[in-house]
Amino acid sequence: MIHPIGIGLAGFGTVGGGVFKYLEQQRELLLERTGASFEICAVAVRDQRKQRDSMLPKSLLVDSWRDLLNDPRIQVIVELMGGTTDAFELIKGAIESGRAVVTGNKALLAERGEEIFALAKKHAVPIFYEAAVAGGIPIIQNLRDAFVGNRIKSIHGILNGTTNYILSRMEEEGLNYDEALSEATSRGYVEADPTLDLSGWDAGHKAIILAALAYGFWVRPEEIRVEGIEAITAADIGFAKKFGYSIKLLASIRDTADGVIEVGVSPTLIPKKSILASVSGSFNAIAVKGDLVGETLFYGRGAGCEPTTSSVIGDLVAAAHAFHVPQSQTLSSHLVGFTPHSLYGKSRPALEIISSYYLRLAVEDQPGVLATIATIFGEEGISISSLVQPESCGEGETPLVFMIHKARYGMMQAALEKVARLTCVKAKPVLLNVETF
Amino acid sequence: MIHPIGIGLAGFGTVGGGVFKYLEQQRELLLERTGASFEICAVAVRDQRKQRDSMLPKSLLVDSWRDLLNDPRIQVIVELMGGTTDAFELIKGAIESGRAVVTGNKALLAERGEEIFALAKKHAVPIFYEAAVAGGIPIIQNLRDAFVGNRIKSIHGILNGTTNYILSRMEEEGLNYDEALSEATSRGYVEADPTLDLSGWDAGHKAIILAALAYGFWVRPEEIRVEGIEAITAADIGFAKKFGYSIKLLASIRDTADGVIEVGVSPTLIPKKSILASVSGSFNAIAVKGDLVGETLFYGRGAGCEPTTSSVIGDLVAAAHAFHVPQSQTLSSHLVGFTPHSLYGKSRPALEIISSYYLRLAVEDQPGVLATIATIFGEEGISISSLVQPESCGEGETPLVFMIHKARYGMMQAALEKVARLTCVKAKPVLLNVETF
Numbered sequence: 001m002i003h004p005i006g007i008g009l010a011g012f013g014t015v016g017g018g019v020f021k022y023l024e025q026q027r028e029l030l031l032e033r034t035g036a037s038f039e040i041c042a043v044a045v046r047d048q049r050k051q052r053d054s055m056l057p058k059s060l061l062v063d064s065w066r067d068l069l070n071d072p073r074i075q076v077i078v079e080l081m082g083g084t085t086d087a088f089e090l091i092k093g094a095i096e097s098g099r100a101v102v103t104g105n106k107a108l109l110a111e112r113g114e115e116i117f118a119l120a121k122k123h124a125v126p127i128f129y130e131a132a133v134a135g136g137i138p139i140i141q142n143l144r145d146a147f148v149g150n151r152i153k154s155i156h157g158i159l160n161g162t163t164n165y166i167l168s169r170m171e172e173e174g175l176n177y178d179e180a181l182s183e184a185t186s187r188g189y190v191e192a193d194p195t196l197d198l199s200g201w202d203a204g205h206k207a208i209i210l211a212a213l214a215y216g217f218w219v220r221p222e223e224i225r226v227e228g229i230e231a232i233t234a235a236d237i238g239f240a241k242k243f244g245y246s247i248k249l250l251a252s253i254r255d256t257a258d259g260v261i262e263v264g265v266s267p268t269l270i271p272k273k274s275i276l277a278s279v280s281g282s283f284n285a286i287a288v289k290g291d292l293v294g295e296t297l298f299y300g301r302g303a304g305c306e307p308t309t310s311s312v313i314g315d316l317v318a319a320a321h322a323f324h325v326p327q328s329q330t331l332s333s334h335l336v337g338f339t340p341h342s343l344y345g346k347s348r349p350a351l352e353i354i355s356s357y358y359l360r361l362a363v364e365d366q367p368g369v370l371a372t373i374a375t376i377f378g379e380e381g382i383s384i385s386s387l388v389q390p391e392s393c394g395e396g397e398t399p400l401v402f403m404i405h406k407a408r409y410g411m412m413q414a415a416l417e418k419v420a421r422l423t424c425v426k427a428k429p430v431l432l433n434v435e436t437f
Numbered sequence: 438m439i440h441p442i443g444i445g446l447a448g449f450g451t452v453g454g455g456v457f458k459y460l461e462q463q464r465e466l467l468l469e470r471t472g473a474s475f476e477i478c479a480v481a482v483r484d485q486r487k488q489r490d491s492m493l494p495k496s497l498l499v500d501s502w503r504d505l506l507n508d509p510r511i512q513v514i515v516e517l518m519g520g521t522t523d524a525f526e527l528i529k530g531a532i533e534s535g536r537a538v539v540t541g542n543k544a545l546l547a548e549r550g551e552e553i554f555a556l557a558k559k560h561a562v563p564i565f566y567e568a569a570v571a572g573g574i575p576i577i578q579n580l581r582d583a584f585v586g587n588r589i590k591s592i593h594g595i596l597n598g599t600t601n602y603i604l605s606r607m608e609e610e611g612l613n614y615d616e617a618l619s620e621a622t623s624r625g626y627v628e629a630d631p632t633l634d635l636s637g638w639d640a641g642h643k644a645i646i647l648a649a650l651a652y653g654f655w656v657r658p659e660e661i662r663v664e665g666i667e668a669i670t671a672a673d674i675g676f677a678k679k680f681g682y683s684i685k686l687l688a689s690i691r692d693t694a695d696g697v698i699e700v701g702v703s704p705t706l707i708p709k710k711s712i713l714a715s716v717s718g719s720f721n722a723i724a725v726k727g728d729l730v731g732e733t734l735f736y737g738r739g740a741g742c743e744p745t746t747s748s749v750i751g752d753l754v755a756a757a758h759a760f761h762v763p764q765s766q767t768l769s770s771h772l773v774g775f776t777p778h779s780l781y782g783k784s785r786p787a788l789e790i791i792s793s794y795y796l797r798l799a800v801e802d803q804p805g806v807l808a809t810i811a812t813i814f815g816e817e818g819i820s821i822s823s824l825v826q827p828e829s830c831g832e833g834e835t836p837l838v839f840m841i842h843k844a845r846y847g848m849m850q851a852a853l854e855k856v857a858r859l860t861c862v863k864a865k866p867v868l869l870n871v872e873t874f
Contacts, residue, residue, distance in 0.1 A: 022729060026586050032653075033585055130583070136730040138583030145582075146567070146575030148470055149463050149750030216469075275736065278715050283732075292459060292747035293573040293737060295720075299712065300733035310730035313586030 003036045005320045008068035008099075010044045010090055011081035012056070015104060015131065018309035019078060020056060026313070036320045041073045044081070069093040076319045078312060079103040080131075084111055091116060095125045100319040102312060104131030107196075110205035114218040126322040128315035133206045134159055134284045136307025137300040138314060143213045143288065150290030152214040154254035156435065159206040159265075161282035161302040162189050162197040163229045163249040167237075167267075168280040171246060176234045189282050200228040200249060203265045207251035210286075211263045214253065215344040219263050225350035225409065227266040231430050236360055239388060239401045243358075245269035246277040250435065260346045262353050268433040269358050287437070351410030356385075356434040358403060359412075361419065362427040365398040369424045373400070376422075380415040382407050397426050403434065440473045442757045445505035445536075447481045447527055448518035449493070452541060452568065455746035456515060457493060463750070473757045478510045481518070506530040513756045515749065516540040517568075521548055528553055532562045537756040539749060541568030544633075547642035551655040563759040565752035570643045571596055571721045573744025574737040575751060580650045580725065587727030589651040591691035593872065596643040596702075598719035598739040599626050599634040600666045600686040604674075604704075605717040608683060613671045626719050637665040637686060640702045644688035647723075648700045651690065652781040656700050662787035662846065664703040668867050673797055676825060676838045680795075682706035683714040687872065697783045699790050705870040706795050724874075788847030793822075793871040795840060796849075798856065799864040802835040806861045810837070813859075817852040819844050834863050840871065 007023075009016055023030070023038050031037055043056065044065040065086060068074055077094040079101065081087055087108050094101050101120070103109070109116065109132055120127045130140045134157070143152070158164050162184060169180040181198075184190050196202040204226035212218050229249055240247050250268035255261055270277050275297055279285040284302030289295055301307035363369045370389065377384060388401040404412070416429050444460075446453055460467070460475050468474055480493065481502040502523060505511055514531040516538065518524055524545050531538050538557070540546070546553065546569055557564050567577045571594070580589070595601050599621060606617040618635075621627050633639040641663035649655050666686055677684050687705035692698055707714050712734055716722040721739030726732055738744035800806045807826065814821060825838040841849070853866050 022586065026588075026729075029588060030586060136733065138579055141578070141583050142575055145755065146578050146751045147747065148754045149459065149467060149747050151463075151466060275712070275715055278712055290747060292463075292743040292750070294741075294744055296573065296735075296737035298733075298735060301731045304731075306729040307731055310584065310586050310727060313729070314583045317585045318582065 001035065002031065003320065005036050005038050005316070005323065006041045006073040006075045007038055007078055007316070008042050008044070008071060008074035008076070009040055009078045009080070010065045010068060010087075011079070012043055012045045013080065014305045015308045015312065016043070016080040018305035019080070019312050022306070022309050022313065024055075030313070030317070034317050034320065036317065038316055038320075042068055042071055044068055065090045066093070069097055074099065075323055076100045076102060076316065078316070079105060080312075082107075084108045088112055088116075092119060095119050095123050095127075098123060098125060100125060100323055101127045102131075102315040102319055103127070103129050104308060104312065106132040106202070106205040106209060110208040110221060113209065113212055126319060128318055129209070130311035130315050131308045133209050134286060135161075135300070135302040135304060136310050137284055137286060137298050137302065138311065139210065139286050139298055140213060141314070142298065143210070147288065147290050147293060150292045152255065153289040153291060155210050155214060155251070155286060155288050156253075156276060156437065157203075157207070157210065157251040157286040158248050158276060158279050158284050159203040159251050159286070159302065160197055160249055161284055162191070162194065163200075163203070164279065164284070165189050165282040167229060167232070167247055167249065170232070170234060170237045171241070172280065174234060177230070177232060198228045198230055200226045200265045203249060203251050207253055207263055207265050210251070211253045211261060211347075215255070215261050217345050219261075219347045223347060223349065225264040225266060225353070229267050231428070232267055233430075235399060236358075236430060236432070239360065240269050240358065241272075242388065243269070243386070243403060244272050245434070246272055247432065248276065248279075250433070252433070252435065255344070256348070259344060260348045261344055262348045264350060264353065266433050268435050270435050270437070274437060351408065351413065353409050354406050355409065356404060356406050356436070357412060358432040358434055359401070360430040361400045361425055362397055363400045364424040364426065365396055366424070370400065372422060372424065373419055376418045377415055380411055380418070382411060382415050438472065439468065440757065442473050442475050442753070442760065443478045443510040443512045444475055444515055444753070445479050445481070445508060445511035445513070446477055446515045446517070447502045447505060447524075448516070449480055449482045450517065451742045452745045452749065453480070453517040455742035456517070456749050459743070459746050459750065461492075467750070467754070471754050471757065473754065475753055475757075479505055479508055481505055502527045503530075506534055511536065512760055513537045513539060513753065515753070516542055517749075519544075521545045525549055525553075529556060532556050532560050535560060535562060537562060537760055538564045539568075539752040539756055540564070540566050541745060541749065543569040543639070543642040543646060547645040547658060550646065550649055563756060565755055566646070567748040567752050568745050570646055571723060572598075572737070572739040572741060573747050574721055574723060574735050574739065575748065576647065576723050576735055577650065578751070579735065580647070584725065584727050584730060587729045589692065590726040590728060592647050592651060592688070592723060592725050593690075593713060593874065594640075594644070594647065594688040594723040595685050595713060595716050595721050596640040596688050596723070596739065597634055597686055598721055599628070599631065600637075600640070601716065601721070602626050602719045604666060604669065604684055604686065607669070607671060607674045608678070609717065611671060614667070614669060635665045635667055637663045637702045640686060640688050644690055644700055644702050647688070648690045648698060648784075652692070652698050654782050656698075656784045660784060660786065662701040662703060662790070666704050668865070669704055670867075672836060673795075673867060673869070676797065677706050677795065678709075679825065680706070680823070680840060681709050682871070683709055684869065685713065685716075687870070689870070689872065692781070693785070696781060697785045698781055699785045701787060701790065703870050705872050707872050707874070711874060788845065788850065790846050791843050792846065793841060793843050793873070794849060795869040795871055796838070797867040798837045798862055799834055800837045801861040801863065802833055803861070807837065809859060809861065810856055813855045814852055817848055817855070819848060819852050
C-alpha cells in the first residue's frame with residue numbers, strides 16, 4: 001500500500017532545487033524502503049520569472065508562501081527560504097494548520113526556536129530540522145533518538161565548512177588568511193555574503209540549536225561568546241603547530257559540575273593528535289560525549305546541495321511516519337522532534353567561563369616589555385604556562401606568544417584591557433581558547 | 438501522561454546488568470524526554486544461584502526465557518542471552534505474541550536474520566538491533582533512518598575493538614602479536630573465548646547485518662571471505678608503514694557498477710592519512726558513502742557495558758514509540774526496524790572480488806627466487822606494483838614483500854598455490870587487501 005505525502009516547498013535555491021530533483025531521482029528507492037510516495041504539490045518562490053532548472057514544471061510555482069498554507073493537499077511544509085520573518089510566519093501557519101514542518105533555517109531556530117517549539121507542542125505538530133546543523137551529518141537525530149538514554153557531557157563541533165577550509169589551507173599550505181579566503185571563494189565555498197560564516201555566527205546558531213537539544217532550553221544569542229577567524233594569521237597557525245596544536249573554529253557546549261551549561265564558538269587550539277584535528281577542508285565533525293556512550297564522533301559534509309538534501313529527505317520520511325501516527329498516542333520526543341526537559345536550565349555568562357588560552361601580542365622589540373606584561377598578568381591572577389618570543393626580525397616589533405593556564409574569560413579581558421593600553425603593545429591582542437578534551 | 442513500558446530481559450551479563458542499572462539511573466531523564474516509564478517485569482537467567490549485582494531484586498528472576506513469553510505485562514523482549522538456539526526461539530515467540538524485540542545478538546541475526554525479519558514482517562512486529570553492531574555507535578539507526586534517501590555506495594568499518602587494540606599497539610609500540618594480545622587480555626579487551634574476535638567472524642557477522650540493512654537482502658556467511666589477524670606480524674606492520682599504510686581489520690561492503698554487492702572482512706592496508714587509519718585502541722569506526730550524503734564517518738566505543746547499554750536504551754525508546762503506533766498505520770521501515778527492498782539482490786562470490794593486495798613471502802635467500810616467483814605471477818596475469826626485499830639477515834631466509842595491482846581474489850589464490858609449492862618458499866604466504874577508498 002502506497003502512502004502519498006503532499007509537500008509544499010518554500011524556497012528553490014541550492015537545497016530546495018536538490019530536494020525537488022532527488023525526491024524524483026530516488027522515488028523508487030524511497031517507495032521500496034518506506035512505502036511512502038512524496039509528492040511536491042507546490043513550490044513558493046520569490047521571483048517566478050527567474051531562470052530555473054527546466055525540470056520544475058511552471059504549474060507547480062506559486063507566488064507566495066501563503067499559498068502553500070491554503071493548499072489542502074499539502075501535509076508537510078519544507079521551509080528552505082531562509083530569513084527570520086516570512087519563514088517564521090510560514091512555520092507558524094503550518095503548525096497552526098496541523099502540518100508537519102521540515103526546516104533548514106538555523107538562524108530562525110537559534111533566534112525563535114523557543115517560541116516555535118512551544119507552538120508546535122501546543123498544536124502537537126512535529127518539527128524536523130536536521131538540515132539546519134552540519135548539512136549531511138545526522139546529528140539532530142543522533143542526539144534526539146540514539147543518545148536519548150544519555151546525559152550529554154559535552155559537544156565539540158567543527159560546524160562551518162567555509163572557515164574550516166580556510167584554516168586547513170593555512171595550516172597545510174602555509175597560506176595567509178587572504179590567500180586562503182580567495183581560494184575558498186574560487187572553489188565556491190564562500191557565500192555571496194560571507195559575514196555569517198567568517199564571524200562565527202553560522203556556527204553560533206548551530207551551537208545554540210545543539211545546546212537546546214542536549215539540555216532542553218534555549219540559550220540567547222546575545223549571552224554567548226562568538227568569535228570568527230578574521231584575526232587569525234599564518235603566524236598563529238605556526239605557533240600553534242609548535243605547541244602541538246591545530247587551530248579550528250570550534251563550537252563548544254558542555255555541562256559542568258554544578259549543572260550549569262557553557263556554550264560558545266571561537267577559534268580554538270586543539271591537540272594535533274585528537275581526531276577532530278584531522279578534520280580538514282570543508283568537512284564538518286561533531287564530537288559528542290555522553291555519560292553512557294562515552295566518546296563519539298560524527299563526520300561528514302557540512303553543506304552543499306546533495307548532503308543537505310539527504311538530511312531533508314531523512315526528515316521527510318520521519319515526518320511521514322509522524323503523520324500517520326494519531327497525535328494523542330505518540331510519545332513526546334517524536335511529537336515535536338525535540339526533547340524538552342527540565343533537568344538543566346542555566347547557562348554560564350561568557351565572562352564567567354573558564355578556559356585555557358593562547359595569546360599573541362605584537363610588542364616593541366626592547367628590554368623590559370615582557371616584565372611589564374607579566375606583572376599585569378600577575379596582578380590579575382593569570383598564570384602563564386609557556387611563552388615563545390622569537391628572535392627579533394629587526395623591524396622594531398616582535399610577536400610575543402603566551403600559553404595561559406585556566407582562567408575566567410572576564411579576568412583575561414580585564415588583563416588584556418590593561419595590556420592593550422601599554423605603549424609597547426602595538427596591535428590588537430589575539431586571544432584564542434585552548435581545549436585538550 | 439506517563440506511558441508504562443513492560444520489559445522482559447533475557448540474559449544478565451555485562452550488557453543485561455547495564456540495562457537494568459541504567460534504566461533505573463536514567464529514569465527521570467527518560468521520563469522527561471520521552472514520557473515513557475520503562476519497567477523491567479522479569480529477568481531470565483540461566484543460573485539463579487549465581488552471585489549478582491545486589492540491586493537486582495530476587496523477585497524479578499525467572500528460570501527460563503519461556504516465562505517471559507507467558508508474562509502479560511511484558512510488551513518488549515530484550516534478548517541479551519547470546520547463542521543461536523534458545524535466543525532464536527525466544528525472539529520467535531516474542532514476534533508471534535506481538536511483542537517488540539530488542540536484541541544485541543549479531544551471530545543470530547547474521548545466521549537467521551532473513552527468517553527473523555520475514556516473521557516480524559508477517560506479524561507486523563518491530564525488531565531493533567542497534568547493540569548488535571559497533572556497541573555505542575548508532576550505525577543501524579543512521580543507515581535505516583538518516584540515510585534513507587541514499588543509495589549506499591560503500592561501508593568500510595573497523596567493527597571489532599579487540600583486534601583494533603592489538604593492531605594499534607603493534608603499530609604504535611612495535612609490539613609483536615603475542616605481546617599485544619596479552620596486553621589486550623590484561624586490559625579486559627579479550628573474551629574468555631577469543632576465537633570469534635581474532636578470526637574476524639565477530640566483524641563478519643556485523644558486516645552481514647550492515648550489508649542486509651544497506652542492500653535489502655541477506656548474504657550467507659559461507660559465501661563471504663572472512664580473515665582474522667592471527668597471521669599479522671610486526672614485520673607486516675613495518676612494511677605497511679614503509680608504503681604509507683596502516684593495517685586494520687576492515688569490514689568492506691560495497692555496491693559495484695553492475696549492481697552486485699561485495700562483502701568481506703580481512704586485515705587491510707589503508708592509507709595512513711585516511712581518517713579510518715587514525716582510529717586507534719579499542720574504538721570502532723564506520724565510514725559510509727552515500728550517493729547524496731557523500732563521505733561520512735561514525736566513531737565511538739564498539740563494546741563495553743555503558744556504550745552498548747546506550748544503544749539498548751535508544752532501541753527501547755524506539756520500541757516504545759512503535760508500540761504506541763497502531764500497526765496498520767505505520768510505514769514499513771519503522772515497522773520492522775529494517776528496510777527491505779528489491780533493488781539489489783546479488784552478492785559477488787569471494788573468488789570473483791577484485792582488490793589490490795599486499796603479499797609477504799618468506800623465501801630462501803638465494804639468486805633467482807624473485808625471477809621464479811615473478812614468472813608465476815606473470816603466467817597468472819598478476820602484475821606487481823612495487824616490491825621490497827630487505828637485505829639478507831644471513832639466516833638463509835628472507836622476507837619478500839609485493840604490492841600487487843588489482844586482481845581477482847581467485848587469481849591470487851591460484852598464483853599463491855603455485856608459489857607455495859616452490860621449495861624456495863618457506864612459510865605460508867601472508868596476503869592482505871589494500872584499500873585506497
